[in-house]
Amino acid sequence: FLEAFESLLRFAENRTSSLFETAYRPMAKEAAEPVKELFTDFSLYILGAETTVESAVLRFFDSLFPLVYSRLINPGITDLSEDYTECLRLTRQDINPFGRYSKNMVTELSKSLWASRMLSQALSLGIEVINTTEHAALTKECSKALVKMQYCPHCQGLTLIRPCVGYCLNVMRGCLASVSELDAQWREYISTLEYLTNEMAASHDLEIALTGIRNSINEAILHAQLNGPQLSATV
Numbered sequence: 001f002l003e004a005f006e007s008l009l010r011f012a013e014n015r016t017s018s019l020f021e022t023a024y025r026p027m028a029k030e031a032a033e034p035v036k037e038l039f040t041d042f043s044l045y046i047l048g049a050e051t052t053v054e055s056a057v058l059r060f061f062d063s064l065f066p067l068v069y070s071r072l073i074n075p076g077i078t079d080l081s082e083d084y085t086e087c088l089r090l091t092r093q094d095i096n097p098f099g100r101y102s103k104n105m106v107t108e109l110s111k112s113l114w115a116s117r118m119l120s121q122a123l124s125l126g127i128e129v130i131n132t133t134e135h136a137a138l139t140k141e142c143s144k145a146l147v148k149m150q151y152c153p154h155c156q157g158l159t160l161i162r163p164c165v166g167y168c169l170n171v172m173r174g175c176l177a178s179v180s181e182l183d184a185q186w187r188e189y190i191s192t193l194e195y196l197t198n199e200m201a202a203s204h205d206l207e208i209a210l211t212g213i214r215n216s217i218n219e220a221i222l223h224a225q226l227n228g229p230q231l232s233a234t235v
Contacts, residue, residue: 012210017032024071030071034067038056053106062092065224069235073224074228101216
């Protein structure tokens with residue numbers, strides 16, 4: 001799952017970077033770092049980091065606004081001071097140059113990335129449980145029963161005779177008694193995994209959400225350009 005997710009992330013990141021390289025070349029070089037940070041934040045979120053999709057998306061648009069303002073809306077500006085750039089970044093949410101598109105992007109990504117985060121954590125938990133039960137210690141009685149079940153006919157030279165099914169099941173029940181209490185919880189866990197995977201294949205489709213980032217950013221930039229004169233006056 002994590003390999004597939006990382007592959008999806010890299011594909012979506014490359015698509016987003018290509019948007020700037022083909023449609024917004026004046027700011028492509030400077031936009032590379034914010035794009036990289038955005039997808040790194042998404043990756044960390046999936047892995048359980050204490051961050052949110054909203055904070056990652058809004059931080060990206062905070063960094064994008066000074067670039068759009070100086071490279072597209074006012075291309076005559078040759079160089080912005082660090083203070084002026086920081087001012088634009090900090091006031092992006094008040095000025096709202098990207099309209100509804102920044103918040104729409106948060107909404108579109110939150111559900112899919114949340115489902116992926118939950119699935120990642122659930123799979124990690126499953127691995128822990130499997131590793132724990134795989135190394136569960138056998139009782140002395142269980143060890144004796146296993147030896148008896150496997151080798152008893154050998155004492156009489158009957159090496160091809162297998163133990164009867166009933167005896168085999170009884171021995172296994174005895175040996176697994178210490179972990180049998182996990183059965184109900186494990187079945188519930190599997191059911192939850194099925195629910196999460198179904199959600200990710202339906203309304204929370206991760207691939208659709210990630211590949212849609214490019215279009216969302218493009219719409220946001222176009223909105224800012226259309227309202228360029230008003231934005232410049234507000235700034």
